[in-house]
Structure formats: C-alpha cells, structure tokens
Amino acid sequence: MAYAGKRGDKKDDETAGNPYANLDRTTVLQEARIFNETPVNVRKCSAVASKILYMLNQGEVLSVREATTFFFAITKLFQSQDVNLRRLVFLCIKELCKVAEDVIIVTSSLMKDMTGKEEGYRAAAIRALCLIVDPQMLQSMERYMKQAIVDKSPAVASAALVSSLHIATRSGAGLDIVKRWGNEIQEAATNENPMVQYHALGLLYQIRRGDRLAVNKLIAKFTAGRHLKSPLAVCLLVQMVSKTIQEEALQGTVTASLFDFLESCLRHKNEMVVYESAQALVNLRHSTGRDLGPAISVLQLFCSSSKPTIRYTAVRTLSQVAMTHPAAVTACNMDLENLITDSNRSIATLAITTLLKTGNENNVDRLMKQISSFMNDISDEFKVVVVSAVRALCFKFPKKHTLMMSYLATMLREEGGYEFKKALIDTLIIIVEDNQDAKESGLTHLCEFIEDCEHVNLAVRILALLGREGPKTKQPAKYIRYIYNRVILENAAVRSAAVTAMAKFGAYCPDLKSNIMVLLKRCMMDQDDEVRDRATYYFYILDSQQSGLYNNFILSHLQVSIVSLERALQTYISNTTHQEPFDMRSVPISAEPLTVEDKKLLRDEIQGARAEVGREEARAAKTGATGAAPTTAAVSAADMYVEQLQKIPQIAALGPLFKSSLPTQLTETETEYVVKCIKHTFEKDIVLQFDCINTLNDQILEKVYVQVESPDSAFVVDGTIHCPSLPHNQPGTTYTRVRIPPDEVAATAAFTSVLKFVVKDCDPATGEVESEEGYDDEYVLEDVEVTLADHMQKTIVPNFAAAWDEFGNDSEHQGTYGMNQYKNVQDAVDNLVRFFGMQPLDKSEKVPGDKNTHLLLLSGVFRGGFSVLVKCKLVLSDSGVAMMLQVRSESPEVNEAIIQSM
Known part of the structure; x- marks a missing residue:
C-alpha cells in the first residue's frame, strides 16, 4: 500500500502544472466549433470558454474577425441551463464585446436573463448588458435598472450599482441618465447589506462630484446620522471628507464639523475605518496645520496589535509621517523599539528606519547597536532600506560621522550582494563629498574595501573618488599605495581607473609628480592597450610642465552632452566640404545635476516633450516618412527638448541648443487658461516656449500665440509659431523667437506677454464646434524675464x-x-x-x-x-x-x- 501511494504521488506531480500554458489562438478558434453542437456538451464547452478567457486575460490580442467569430459562437450557449457554463458565457461576452462587431444582437437574450427569476443569471447579465448598450438604448431598459438597484438580492443590487457607475463614467449622456435614478440610489444607500451600501455611496458621489454644493449636502447627510453601517462605505466617506477638507483649505475656509467627523471615526469599532481616518488626518496635516496627536495615538496602539497587517500599516504610516514631522512620532519610539524584534521582517525594517528618522543625537549610539544585531537576520533587500535610513541620519547629525562610518565600514566587510554593497558605497561617497571632517576617514575605509572588492563597478567608482578627493587631503601620499596595488592585482578595467586616479594626484600635488611619473612609466608596459594608452597620455602631459594642460586634460573631464555630441558629429560628417575643423564649442555642455524639486518640476515637461515626439513619429509613420531609429539610451530633459525642437524647421535652423530653463508659471493654476514658459537659449537667439492648457470645456481656442514685447531692451522679437487649436484640457504649444543683440553686453531683458487667440463655442459633452464663426480674444500673462x-x-x-x-x-x-x-x-x-x-x-x-x-x-x-x-x-x-x-x-x-x- 505504501508503495502504491508513492507511485500515485509521483504521477500527480508529473501531471501538475498549468493546462493553458501553451494555448494556440487558431486551435482554440477551431475548438470553439463545439458551441454549435446540439445538445450542448457542458463539460467541453466550459473548457473551451475557459481557454478563451485565459487568452484574453493574458493579453492576447484578437482581430475583429476572430473576436466576432468567438462572440457569435459563444451566444449559441444561451440554450444551456447549466449555471456554471452560463456564467462563463457572460464573462466571455463582457471581454469580447470590446472588439467584436454587431454585439448588440445578444441584447434580447441578456434582457431576458436580467429580468428572469434565476438569481445566478441576473447579476451577471446586468454587468454584460451595461457594457454593450449605448446611452440611446439605455433609456429603453431604464425601468429595469431602477428595479435592479433596489432589488432584494444584494448580488443583483450591487451589480446594478457598479454597472451604473461604469455607465456614468463612460460618457456625459450616460451620466445624465444615471442622475435620473437618484431616488433609487439613495434608497440603496440605506440597504442593510454592507456591499450594496458601499456601492450606492460611491455612485452617489460620482454623479454629484461636479457640484460642490451637492457633495457637501451628501457628506452632511451621512456624517450627521448613523446611516452607514458598512465599514467600506464609512472608509469611502472618510476619503470624501478628506478631499473636501483639502479643497476648502485651498480657499482658506475649513468646516470644523468635518474634522470632528474624522476624529470621531478614530473611535469606530472597525479597525479599517480607524486606520483610514488616522491616515486622512495625517495627510491633512500639510494643508491645514491640524494637530497630529489623536491620529498618532491610534497608530501607536496599532503597533501593539496581534495582527501583523495592522502592525504593518501603523508602522508604515508612522514612517511616512517621520519624514516631515519626526517630533510628532517621537512618542511612539518605545513601541517601535519593541517591533525591531518582530517576526515579520518587513515590520521590523520599517520600525528601525522610522526610529532612525526620529532619533536624536543622544540615542544614535544605542540605535546603531540595535541595528548591528538586527542586520544579520534580514535579507539584502531590507538591508538596502536600512542603509538609506542611515544615510539620512548622517545628514541629520554630521558630527556623528565617525560612528556612522565605522558602522558602515563594518557592514562592508560582511557578506552581501551587489545591491547591498552598492548602497553602502553610495552612502560613504556622499558622506565623503559633503562632510569635510569625514573625508579622510571615509577614504581610508574605502581604500581598505577595494583590497578585497569583488565588484569591478564599485572598485572603479572608488578609484574615481580617490582621484577626485584624495589630492585635496592633508596627506595625499598615503593613498598612492592602495591605488598602485590595483594596477598590480586587478583586471584591465580597474587598472585603467587606477592609472587615471594616479595621474590626478600628479597634476594636483606638485611634490608627488615625480613619483607618479615613475609609476606611470611602469604602467606604459602593461599588456592591456587601454592601460598603456592612458599611462602614456598622462605621462607626457605631466612631463610638459604646463599647468594649463594639467587642468584641462587631467583634472577636468569632458563636460558635454553625449547625445548632443553624437548629433553634432553626425551633422559634421554629413557635410562633405569640411572647410572648417570641428568646433567643440558648438556642442552644448551636459546639464547640471538637478535638485529633487527641479526634477519634480521637469517631470511633466519631459512627458509632454515625449508625447510631442511620439505624435510627430506617428504622423511620419502614416505618411511613410523614414527617419533614424529611436534610441533606447536614457536622455536628459535638455536632450528631450532638443528632440522636440528639432521637429520644427524654423527652430532647427538656429543651431545647437545651449540651455533650457525650468518652466515658469505665467498664470495661476486655477485660472481658465494655464500658461507656463520655458526659455531655450541658442547662440544668437532665445526661443520662448509657451505651454498652454484651456480649462474651459465649452470653448475651443484656435490660432493661439503669445504676443511678446520688450520696448526697453535691445532684444528683437522675430516671429511666432502658432498653436492651430487648443481643445479642452489638451496641452498645446506656441513658440516665440527673440534675437539676442549682436553685442554681448546685453544679457538681461523683461518682456510683456499677452495670450491671443480666436474663441469658438463648442458642445461641452462632445467637444464639437457649434459655430465656425469665432471672435478674437486675449488674456494678459505675467512678464517673462531673461536673466544672466x-x-x-x-x-x-x-x-x-x-x-x-x-x-x-x-x-x-x-x-x-x-x-x-x-x-x-x-x-x-x-x-x-x-x-x-x-x-x-x-x-x-x-x-x-x-x-x-x-x-x-x-x-x-x-x-x-x-x-x-x-x-x-x-x-x-x-x-x-x-x-x-x-x-x-x-x-x-x-x-x-x-x-x-x-
């Protein structure tokens, strides 16, 4: 018997796996013929329908013809009375109706199931039917939808409410129809079933969200009484209240009763509601200046919960609060310290990183000891998170750099993967570069690490840092030994980096130059070409005795944009005359590193530039135009602007782009027309790029441009490029070219700017122009300043x-x-x-x-x-x-x- 059991287990293991792993679309299409057989084979039809659903959910794209074939084949199964098969039929209809043609043919069958007595069919039929019908047909089934919303069956009522929500978000006409069902939806909001109540409240908010007064009335109704018994519905109400408070805070008028409701939810019997309200209060702290005490107290209690999910959510939220308000989280430090030994490593990691954010200079030593014992029990992924927190602590307490660097150096000597070691090296490099007092000790720790470093990339980075920072220390000679050891013991890539680092010592420190030249001369006999070439190059530069050459060709690196350099060289090579030598000054230098705020500000601009380039490429593809293959390399914001501007012949003729500024808002973000300006500087011109958004849904703007004038300066406005059309909420761009005065003395100017356009009224729902006749209008913008x-x-x-x-x-x-x-x-x-x-x-x-x-x-x-x-x-x-x-x-x-x- 035992032997037979083992054989059976082995057989089960062999047959285990995904039976749909290798489906072929053509094969499944042929198998779908079984749907036409009479009587219906329930088992086989269910298997084929499951295959169709699996393919669609795995991202398989069907052609219209294939989807239509599947769709009409699956409708033959309405004759079956098997509940499970009919559910598969409804699911297939929902997926295929997005692609197939003439899907309206199943409307009568779905209406029959929707109004039938079989509870298993009604909810699924409603969901499928509402995906197929358009707003015109929806009016014919309006009576049935109202009945379904207040149906006694929770499954049917929820299906009707969710389907109504999809209809309302799909089109303006659908929203108008759903608004007529307001009485039934409000009745569903008092249903005893938690899920029906939740869906009804969500639908009520959706149909009223465009009317602030109606939303306020809805919130007032449900916050005043005890209408909501569903925890999910209360969580949704908390989110609605939170959003309303944020909107009111922008106007400077916050209703106190809304805050009272959120604080009352902190005493709710359901933990999910308590956490949602605590998180809302924490997030509202930024806009309202409200006290965090009640929310923090609740999260502190959650830290001692017996449920891991509750502990995790509490610690995660406290960690987020500690980034901006560490003092508010200090009261929870004792509870967070207890979580360091939590069996869930995610909770323990969040606890230690939160403690690092809230710690003070007096307890840093104790925290470091706790981390040392904690780090041995977690994976590299969590170790990287802890190292990031230690990095933030180094910036917070720079005087503790000795303790921090000793701890980081200890972790460097322990076992770990590449990502963990890279995080440690990044932290040490940042400390060395930013803290003058920590420079020498940090370089010493890194020198010891490269003696046993297994990762070539990290060794090269450390050698580059030694070459950059080592010559500036009090005793630069002590680092030469570590660098030259790399020349003797490491591979070619590391040896090349070591040669460059030694040359920088020779160029920066005159008393070490003779010794460095001896070492470089030895490297000139290396077996690798790259090492020999570098050693020879640096040797003869140092031997020239010209400090200018040292600075330009050893200490300074080539600070140009690589993408722009490649483009400039291609342009130069394509010019067959070559009458003048290639001028490096024509290549824009690499953009300076951006701050976090600058990166956030540029994110939208880069996405807009990418979208513009994508639209141009799509238009070129339609007309059959050919061009260079798109590059997959990462490009900077400046390079994205270059790609965008090169598509415009008038701007491409101005030459290489020198610099692009950060975007400047010329209007308030809440106005009817939102305009921001980016200044693109060329050698002899400045191009003002105006990104415009029309926030009015009943207008389309045409012939949009910005009239720029500067009466008090020598700058000359030399033409504009109009934006042909500016529909509602679709960004458009117009450009103005300004010639810089020939003499270099004039570098600053101020320009008045006025947005001019032709207004045409349109239908807010469809966006179609109601009349071809428009009228001229203008909108005064803030001045544009050109600075040094x-x-x-x-x-x-x-x-x-x-x-x-x-x-x-x-x-x-x-x-x-x-x-x-x-x-x-x-x-x-x-x-x-x-x-x-x-x-x-x-x-x-x-x-x-x-x-x-x-x-x-x-x-x-x-x-x-x-x-x-x-x-x-x-x-x-x-x-x-x-x-x-x-x-x-x-x-x-x-x-x-x-x-x-x-």
Missing part, C-alpha cells in the same frame, strides 16, 4: 586656482557693489548663485576667524562656449552686505555683460 542665468551653464573646475591663473590679470573685470537688502552673508550667497546660474565650487568658504566674510567661487560657460570664472568677496557690515566682484573669461564682451547685468 539663462545665458550660463554650470561646469565643475577641479583646480580653481590654476584655472584662474591661466586666464591672467589682463582678462579680468572688477566691480564693487552694495547689497543692503541682505542682512546676512548666507542669503546673499544663495541669491548670487541663483542670479549667476554658475556652479559654486568646494573652495567657496568663510574666511577663517571671520564669520562676517565669505569668498564665493563660481565657474560656468557663457552662451557661445566661453569659459567664465567668478570670485565674489562678501563682507557683512551694519548697513548690509558689500561685494567685490572679479570676473575672468576668454571674452572681454562676456566680462562686460556680466558686470553690466549686476
């Missing part, structure tokens, strides 16, 4: 002193200015960095022993490819901040333009 920062790109100069001396005194312009509007040096520095649009360098520092004096060093490239260096000596006095400005560049006109812009 629009002409400047940021660049990094590793050795500012050498670059400054290389220009010489003859290329310098000076000026002295009083900035009495600033009462401290830091505000003046921040505003100067924004004004110049240049890169502040590491050597920018307060003069030792004098907190009222600051030396600001800036580097950048002016439009046209002219390198610029700036020194700003700031002194704080009783009357304000005084500044002495020194500018050096390759062009006297550029110097004069910067001085004049002040």
Whole structure:
C-alpha cells in the first residue's frame, strides 16, 4: 500500500502544472466549433470558454474577425441551463464585446436573463448588458435598472450599482441618465447589506462630484446620522471628507464639523475605518496645520496589535509621517523599539528606519547597536532600506560621522550582494563629498574595501573618488599605495581607473609628480592597450610642465552632452566640404545635476516633450516618412527638448541648443487658461516656449500665440509659431523667437506677454464646434524675464586656482557693489548663485576667524562656449552686505555683460 501511494504521488506531480500554458489562438478558434453542437456538451464547452478567457486575460490580442467569430459562437450557449457554463458565457461576452462587431444582437437574450427569476443569471447579465448598450438604448431598459438597484438580492443590487457607475463614467449622456435614478440610489444607500451600501455611496458621489454644493449636502447627510453601517462605505466617506477638507483649505475656509467627523471615526469599532481616518488626518496635516496627536495615538496602539497587517500599516504610516514631522512620532519610539524584534521582517525594517528618522543625537549610539544585531537576520533587500535610513541620519547629525562610518565600514566587510554593497558605497561617497571632517576617514575605509572588492563597478567608482578627493587631503601620499596595488592585482578595467586616479594626484600635488611619473612609466608596459594608452597620455602631459594642460586634460573631464555630441558629429560628417575643423564649442555642455524639486518640476515637461515626439513619429509613420531609429539610451530633459525642437524647421535652423530653463508659471493654476514658459537659449537667439492648457470645456481656442514685447531692451522679437487649436484640457504649444543683440553686453531683458487667440463655442459633452464663426480674444500673462542665468551653464573646475591663473590679470573685470537688502552673508550667497546660474565650487568658504566674510567661487560657460570664472568677496557690515566682484573669461564682451547685468 505504501508503495502504491508513492507511485500515485509521483504521477500527480508529473501531471501538475498549468493546462493553458501553451494555448494556440487558431486551435482554440477551431475548438470553439463545439458551441454549435446540439445538445450542448457542458463539460467541453466550459473548457473551451475557459481557454478563451485565459487568452484574453493574458493579453492576447484578437482581430475583429476572430473576436466576432468567438462572440457569435459563444451566444449559441444561451440554450444551456447549466449555471456554471452560463456564467462563463457572460464573462466571455463582457471581454469580447470590446472588439467584436454587431454585439448588440445578444441584447434580447441578456434582457431576458436580467429580468428572469434565476438569481445566478441576473447579476451577471446586468454587468454584460451595461457594457454593450449605448446611452440611446439605455433609456429603453431604464425601468429595469431602477428595479435592479433596489432589488432584494444584494448580488443583483450591487451589480446594478457598479454597472451604473461604469455607465456614468463612460460618457456625459450616460451620466445624465444615471442622475435620473437618484431616488433609487439613495434608497440603496440605506440597504442593510454592507456591499450594496458601499456601492450606492460611491455612485452617489460620482454623479454629484461636479457640484460642490451637492457633495457637501451628501457628506452632511451621512456624517450627521448613523446611516452607514458598512465599514467600506464609512472608509469611502472618510476619503470624501478628506478631499473636501483639502479643497476648502485651498480657499482658506475649513468646516470644523468635518474634522470632528474624522476624529470621531478614530473611535469606530472597525479597525479599517480607524486606520483610514488616522491616515486622512495625517495627510491633512500639510494643508491645514491640524494637530497630529489623536491620529498618532491610534497608530501607536496599532503597533501593539496581534495582527501583523495592522502592525504593518501603523508602522508604515508612522514612517511616512517621520519624514516631515519626526517630533510628532517621537512618542511612539518605545513601541517601535519593541517591533525591531518582530517576526515579520518587513515590520521590523520599517520600525528601525522610522526610529532612525526620529532619533536624536543622544540615542544614535544605542540605535546603531540595535541595528548591528538586527542586520544579520534580514535579507539584502531590507538591508538596502536600512542603509538609506542611515544615510539620512548622517545628514541629520554630521558630527556623528565617525560612528556612522565605522558602522558602515563594518557592514562592508560582511557578506552581501551587489545591491547591498552598492548602497553602502553610495552612502560613504556622499558622506565623503559633503562632510569635510569625514573625508579622510571615509577614504581610508574605502581604500581598505577595494583590497578585497569583488565588484569591478564599485572598485572603479572608488578609484574615481580617490582621484577626485584624495589630492585635496592633508596627506595625499598615503593613498598612492592602495591605488598602485590595483594596477598590480586587478583586471584591465580597474587598472585603467587606477592609472587615471594616479595621474590626478600628479597634476594636483606638485611634490608627488615625480613619483607618479615613475609609476606611470611602469604602467606604459602593461599588456592591456587601454592601460598603456592612458599611462602614456598622462605621462607626457605631466612631463610638459604646463599647468594649463594639467587642468584641462587631467583634472577636468569632458563636460558635454553625449547625445548632443553624437548629433553634432553626425551633422559634421554629413557635410562633405569640411572647410572648417570641428568646433567643440558648438556642442552644448551636459546639464547640471538637478535638485529633487527641479526634477519634480521637469517631470511633466519631459512627458509632454515625449508625447510631442511620439505624435510627430506617428504622423511620419502614416505618411511613410523614414527617419533614424529611436534610441533606447536614457536622455536628459535638455536632450528631450532638443528632440522636440528639432521637429520644427524654423527652430532647427538656429543651431545647437545651449540651455533650457525650468518652466515658469505665467498664470495661476486655477485660472481658465494655464500658461507656463520655458526659455531655450541658442547662440544668437532665445526661443520662448509657451505651454498652454484651456480649462474651459465649452470653448475651443484656435490660432493661439503669445504676443511678446520688450520696448526697453535691445532684444528683437522675430516671429511666432502658432498653436492651430487648443481643445479642452489638451496641452498645446506656441513658440516665440527673440534675437539676442549682436553685442554681448546685453544679457538681461523683461518682456510683456499677452495670450491671443480666436474663441469658438463648442458642445461641452462632445467637444464639437457649434459655430465656425469665432471672435478674437486675449488674456494678459505675467512678464517673462531673461536673466544672466539663462545665458550660463554650470561646469565643475577641479583646480580653481590654476584655472584662474591661466586666464591672467589682463582678462579680468572688477566691480564693487552694495547689497543692503541682505542682512546676512548666507542669503546673499544663495541669491548670487541663483542670479549667476554658475556652479559654486568646494573652495567657496568663510574666511577663517571671520564669520562676517565669505569668498564665493563660481565657474560656468557663457552662451557661445566661453569659459567664465567668478570670485565674489562678501563682507557683512551694519548697513548690509558689500561685494567685490572679479570676473575672468576668454571674452572681454562676456566680462562686460556680466558686470553690466549686476
């Protein structure tokens, strides 16, 4: 018997698996012929119908002909009375009606099942029928839908309510019809069944959401009494109240009773409702300034719940609150510490990361000890999360860098995968670059790590950091041994990176140059071509004894946009004459790193640019035009703008794009017309891109453009590119070209701007124009300002002193200015960095022993490819901040333009 059991188990294992894994569409189409047989074979028909549903849900795309064939075959099964098969029929109809033709033919059969006595058919028939019928046919079945909404069967009532919700969201005409069922829907909202009540409340909100007064009445009705017994419905009501409070907060009028309702829900007997209200109160803290105490107290109680899901949601929400209001979560620290040993590792990880956000400088040591014992029991995925939290703690308490770096170095020596090690290296590199006091200890830890590093990418990154930061330390010679060991022991990629790092020591530290040249000479005999070429290249540059070459070809890297460089080289090669050598100044430099706020601001712009490029490619495909294959490489925002502007011949003829600004709002976001401006700077022109949105659903704007004028400057407006049409809520773009004055002295200007267009009335529901006759109209926008920062790109100069001396005194312009509007040096520095649009360098520092004096060093490239260096000596006095400005560049006109812009 035992032997027979084993054989049976083995047979079951062999037959286990997905029976639909290798379905063929053509085979299933042939099998569907069984639907035509009489009598109906329920078992076989159910199997074929299941195959059809499986294919559709796996993303299989059927042609219209195939979908129609399946659809009409499946309708033959209405003659079967098997409940399970009929359910499959309804499901197939719902899926196939989206593609098939003439699906309206099954309406009578579905109406029969919808009004029949079989409970198993009615709900499914309603769902299928409401997907097929259009608003005109819906009126004929309106009476049956009203009856279904108040049906005694909860399944039928829920199906009718959900189907009505889909109808209302599908079209304006459908919404108008569903609004006539308001009495029945309100009656369903008092149903004893929790699911019916939930669906009825959701449908009521959907049909009233366009009317704020009606929504307020709906909320007032259900918050005043105890109409809702469904926890799901109460959660939905909490979300509605939360959204209403947010809208009222924007207008400065918040109803106190709504907050009272949310706080009363914190005492609800259902945990789901309690958590939903606590989360709503936490999220509303940003817009209303309301006290977080009640919500935090509830979440604190949830931390000790016996249910893992409750504990997880509580800790997760506390972790989110700790990002912005760590003080409010401090009261929960004891409960969070108890969760560090939780059996659920997700909860434990969230607890420790939340503690790291809320910890103070006094308990950092204890937290680090707890983390050390905790890290051994979690996977690499959770370790990465903890390392990210430790990184944030390093920024919060920079004086604790010794403890943090010692802890991170200990984790580096432990076992772990690439992602975990990469997170540790990223954290150490950020600390080394941002904390001057931690630089030497951090570099030492990294040097010890690369002795046993298994990952080539990490070793190359560390060597690049050593070459960048090592020469600036007090004892740079001690890092040479670690770097040269890589030349002896590692593979070609690491050896190449080590050669580059050593060359930077030789270029930056004169006393080490002779020793570095000896080491480079040894590397010139390496068996790898790349290592030999680099060693030879750097050796002869160092041997030239020219500090300018050191700065340009060793310490500085090529700061150009790779995508733009590739495009410029292709253009140069396609020109067969080659009368002039290729000029690197024609290539835009790489865009400076963006802050988190800048990235958020640019996200919509990049998506808009991608959409525009996609539309152009689609139009080209329709007309049979051919072009270059789209690249799969990641591109920056500037490169996306280049792709967008190259599609416009008038702008493409202006040459390479130098810089694109961040978008500037020219209107309020709540106005009828929303306009924002992006300034694109070329060598001799500025293109103003105006992205416009028409928020009025009863108007279509045509011939849209922005009239730009600047009477007080030498800038000349030289043509506009209109937006042909601007329908409701569809973005459109218009461009204005502005010629920069031939002399470089003029760098700033202010332009008045007026949005002009032709208005045509349209049907709000369909968007169709009611009359071809329109009228001219205009809308005054905010002024557009061109500043010095629009002409400047940021660049990094590793050795500012050498670059400054290389220009010489003859290329310098000076000026002295009083900035009495600033009462401290830091505000003046921040505003100067924004004004110049240049890169502040590491050597920018307060003069030792004098907190009222600051030396600001800036580097950048002016439009046209002219390198610029700036020194700003700031002194704080009783009357304000005084500044002495020194500018050096390759062009006297550029110097004069910067001085004049002040």
